[in-house]
Amino acid sequence: MSGPARTPLPREEFIDWLRREGQKRYHDGHRYHVLMHEGKLSRLQLQQWVLNRYYYQTRIPIKDALILAKSEDPAFRRMWIRRIHDHDGTADGEGGLALWLRLAEGVGLDREEVASCRSVLPGVRFACDAYVELVRSRSLLEAVASSLTEFFAPDIMSKRVLAWEKHYPWVSPQVLDYFRSRVTRARRDSEEAIEFVARHATAYELQERCVAALIRKTEILWHLLDCVYAAYIEPGGRLGSGRA
Amino acid sequence: MSGPARTPLPREEFIDWLRREGQKRYHDGHRYHVLMHEGKLSRLQLQQWVLNRYYYQTRIPIKDALILAKSEDPAFRRMWIRRIHDHDGTADGEGGLALWLRLAEGVGLDREEVASCRSVLPGVRFACDAYVELVRSRSLLEAVASSLTEFFAPDIMSKRVLAWEKHYPWVSPQVLDYFRSRVTRARRDSEEAIEFVARHATAYELQERCVAALIRKTEILWHLLDCVYAAYIEPGGRLGSGRA
Numbered sequence: 511m512s513g514p515a516r517t518p519l520p521r522e523e524f525i526d527w528l529r530r531e532g533q534k535r536y537h538d539g540h541r542y543h544v545l546m547h548e549g550k551l552s553r554l555q556l557q558q559w560v561l562n563r564y565y566y567q568t569r570i571p572i573k574d575a576l577i578l579a580k581s582e583d584p585a586f587r588r589m590w591i592r593r594i595h596d597h598d599g600t601a602d603g604e605g606g607l608a609l610w611l612r613l614a615e616g617v618g619l620d621r622e623e624v625a626s627c628r629s630v631l632p633g634v635r636f637a638c639d640a641y642v643e644l645v646r647s648r649s650l651l652e653a654v655a656s657s658l659t660e661f662f663a664p665d666i667m668s669k670r671v672l673a674w675e676k677h678y679p680w681v682s683p684q685v686l687d688y689f690r691s692r693v694t695r696a697r698r699d700s701e702e703a704i705e706f707v708a709r710h711a712t713a714y715e716l717q718e719r720c721v722a723a724l725i726r727k728t729e730i731l732w733h734l735l736d737c738v739y740a741a742y743i744e745p746g747g748r749l750g751s752g753r754a
Numbered sequence: 755m756s757g758p759a760r761t762p763l764p765r766e767e768f769i770d771w772l773r774r775e776g777q778k779r780y781h782d783g784h785r786y787h788v789l790m791h792e793g794k795l796s797r798l799q800l801q802q803w804v805l806n807r808y809y810y811q812t813r814i815p816i817k818d819a820l821i822l823a824k825s826e827d828p829a830f831r832r833m834w835i836r837r838i839h840d841h842d843g844t845a846d847g848e849g850g851l852a853l854w855l856r857l858a859e860g861v862g863l864d865r866e867e868v869a870s871c872r873s874v875l876p877g878v879r880f881a882c883d884a885y886v887e888l889v890r891s892r893s894l895l896e897a898v899a900s901s902l903t904e905f906f907a908p909d910i911m912s913k914r915v916l917a918w919e920k921h922y923p924w925v926s927p928q929v930l931d932y933f934r935s936r937v938t939r940a941r942r943d944s945e946e947a948i949e950f951v952a953r954h955a956t957a958y959e960l961q962e963r964c965v966a967a968l969i970r971k972t973e974i975l976w977h978l979l980d981c982v983y984a985a986y987i988e989p990g991g992r993l994g995s996g997r998a
Contacts, residue, residue, distance in 0.1 A: 575823035579816050582812070584849065585846060594835060605828065
């Protein structure tokens with residue numbers, strides 16, 4: 511009992527739809543981030559965010575390799591492969607993962623402890639693994655659409671650098687290089703991804719799937735913060751909506 | 755009812771085992787290759803090998819991206835990612851896939867026809883897809899072990915360049931660049947892979963799995979030639995053992 515196929519939205523309307531749905535669910539509005547950017551996190555609370563988020567960081571090159579494997583187009587793969595280099599670097603100690611471990615040391619954590627991921631909260635692990643599974647199981651188009659949270663990353667990164675420099679002076683400014691490096695990279699990455707998504711979502715149903723994939727991704731990022739909030743801000747409490 | 759666990763073979767014995775099992779099943783002994791290297795293939799038969807083998811070539815960066823996605827180690831990924839660059843290149847018209855399409859034109863095929871993969875024999879497609887599925891479904895160790903047919907590639911590539919130059923003078927020598935480029939790359943790639951496999955196959959059962967994965971891979975390469983033989987050397991005939 512399906513009606514006539516709905517025609518796809520024009521490009522700009524579709525992009526607006528993605529932006530709207532992503533923006534209102536983006537984790538910059540999560541109360542953990544609000545506390546962080548207002549300078550209200552304790553050292554332990556900041557550390558635990560860094561430690562748990564590292565697990566998410568380690569999933570990025572893995573999900574990007576899965577995206578590569580879904581593409582039949584060498585030109586797309588040449589574009590996308592750069593993201594793996596961005597996180598893995600070209601030598602030991604380089605790249606986004608290494609920068610994150612430097613950040614971890616900068617907030618007073620043990621590097622090996624963080625790198626081992628053994629203290630990651632179970633719910634954080636489930637959410638991050640769900641991201642990899644989403645990318646593994648859905649179409650290339652949806653997998654790329656799920657990356658579009660990077661639309662909103664440059665703002666949160668710029669804000670974070672300023673907030674940390676102001677509120678957490680015990681953290682050396684150099685270790686914030688990861689956030690600085692993401693401002694331009696996230697902009698470039700999200701432009702490439704939106705271009706791909708706009709070109710390939712040629713039916714309304716595909717546009718809907720892209721929006722759904724992006725929403726699921728925002729839920730994953732949100733849940734990560736819910737778990738850290740429940741464990742380190744309100745231990746013993748329940749997972750809440752997190753809306754600040 | 756399993757007996758006591760068997761101790762793993764010492765490194766050199768394990769490598770010898772892999773080499774032995776791989777060598778005796780490697781497709782250099784397939785009668786299609788024997789005919790090719792003796793200069794006995796017609797133009798059509800050479801073309802159809804190039805066309806069908808191209809589908810295999812297109813699977814390589816995909817299976818290598820799946821291997822990347824299985825690794826938790828940035829250092830391993832930094833090493834392995836080079837294989838994807840080798841096939842995709844850094845710009846349009848570069849890399850192994852582009853070189854293969856130049857080879858296709860060099861033997862008188864239509865480039866777009868080959869690139870579309872629409873005329874690939876069904877059995878060739880099944881075998882190549884089985885390779886991707888093997889890599890997708892097995893452990894990182896077994897996936898890497900399945901790449902070890904590259905042990906034997908430098909010899910067949912060198913032999914092929916000489917044979918083609920001698921027997922198929924209508925093929926411009928420049929279009930053989932793909933084969934030339936593989937001689938040193940296959941050597942380097944197989945050395946890295948054998949090092950990884952020898953280090954990580956720390957139990958006899960793992961060593962057995964590595965050998966099994968390599969054998970399956972040789973069957974895939976062999977079946978590709980069986981299909982081309984059945985279609986273009988003995989059309990109407992059955993798929994045989996192919997042993998020359």
